[in-house]
Amino acid sequence: MFSAFMLNAWEISSIVAVVSGVVGFFVVQRANAFAAHALPNGAFAGAAAASYLGVSAVIGLSVFSLAGALAIAGLSRRTRSDVATALVMVLMLSLGSLFLSFSSGYAQQIYSLLFGEVFGISRSEILPTFVVSLFCLIAVLFLYRQLIYTSVVPEAAQAKGVKLAFVDLMFLLILALTTTMAVPVIGTVLIFTLLISPAAAARSFTSKVPVAIMISVSLALITVWVSIALSYWTNYPVGFFVGACGAAIYASGRIYRSIQSKNLNFGEANSLHAL
């Protein structure tokens, strides 16, 4: 289980889990789950385009996910953000289906882009993933105050001169980078789960932001480690175990919270949950 190729899987999935634990906290906090689904899904179209044009998949992924982030942010100014996200996503996906129709015989590739191939990671992929991850974390650190402020009290933040649209755009770009980094290694499906479930559960356990982020990262790490181990032993796909673990930790968070709120009075409902 800890042979050379498995070591690559452990390392890369741990890197991805740390980033998605952090970025995911803000995804959940800012109610950006649809974008967290749309960007990896749409970026997949970029990979299809890249394979048709004969360029590296990473270029296709990054171009599509960054363009998608810009388009979602731009269109959100004109209409409800969920409608904007849906329209941009179907546009990217339909471009993907167009490029797939130009090429032929990509069924296997579709499966691996969707569900990743964490067991097929080569040594050379680890460093770029690590660098992009570090960049995402530093970007979050820089925007930390604005990200929290605009998601908890958007009106007050605006009154203080924080540009909501700018912070939204920056966060979507961070999300796009996370996507670009994660899709080739763990696939569009897993990155979505890692962005949502650990963070959602973490918010049930505490109302303190730094603690919640820490719990979110730990839960994301536990999710990938348990899933890889189970997948290694049983031969069932990693995606299934990640989905199951994600649902399980979210459910445990909900149960914990309902027990807590029965023990305490309702008056003590803390700020994050009240939202």
Added chain:
Amino acid sequence: MAQLGSVFVIAGFFSSYPVRVALVAGLMVAVVSGTVGTFTIIRGQSFAGHSLADIGAAGGSAAYLVNIPAIYGFIGINLVAGLVLEFIGIGRLRGRDLATGIVLSAALGLTALFLYLDTIASTTTNVTASLLFGSILTIQGSSIPIILAVGAIAIAIVMVLYRPLVLSSISKELALAKGIPETKIAIGFLVALALNVSLTAITVGAILSTALLVGPAAIALKLTRRTGRAILIASAIGVIVTWIGIYLSYDSYYWPPHNHGWPASFFVVAIIFALFVTVDTIVRMRRKYLVGKRPAKG
């Protein structure tokens, strides 16, 4: 000569059996999506509407495993998912996004499992592609009755619930004050949404399913504030755009790069997106123009 050529293409177009099936199926799919889609947008459930298409794939791949028609798998899992969404809290504004995300990610995990088992069972990997991209030009004529039946049920639910649904979609408080059973209406609508998305996802694929649910209704709601009128406009836009997409897809067999035919979903989505941006820009400019004129009127 060019005109003569296009006459041949059109004559061939209507005499082609897959095309006629696609036109009928496209009509039904667009009308149901326009009707349910208008409420989906007003209720802010676009993400849920899209997710059900992906969630349905888990049911579809499970059905494939046990050899029952995929449509039953889609409908079964989507009805369950609709109830879970309501239970977790799709009603609350802040919880909506998250509830949908959680259900979607759990279902995607199941899809990974079932697709894996499918590929073991049958050695064909094409099931992944067809579930995701299903093509309107490959619909079997024999599935038209099912399409019509499921679509009719979804429209019937919306019609029966129409008045309370409009009220609860626009203002929850008002609906509560009028004594409308909120939860029942919400669940009723999610059932209609689940049926609609199951139907469209399996006939025209996940991309077109979401595009037709959200796109035409979003355009219609830019043009009018009245729910009934929006439904009519959305359905009309949906039907026209779908038929144009089918025609272009048929025609594109003669196009580069491979004389292979471009996917209809690409044309439909591209037209919808362009139409949305155009309509939005025109409505915006008109509003600016009217606001600019107002002071002159006094």
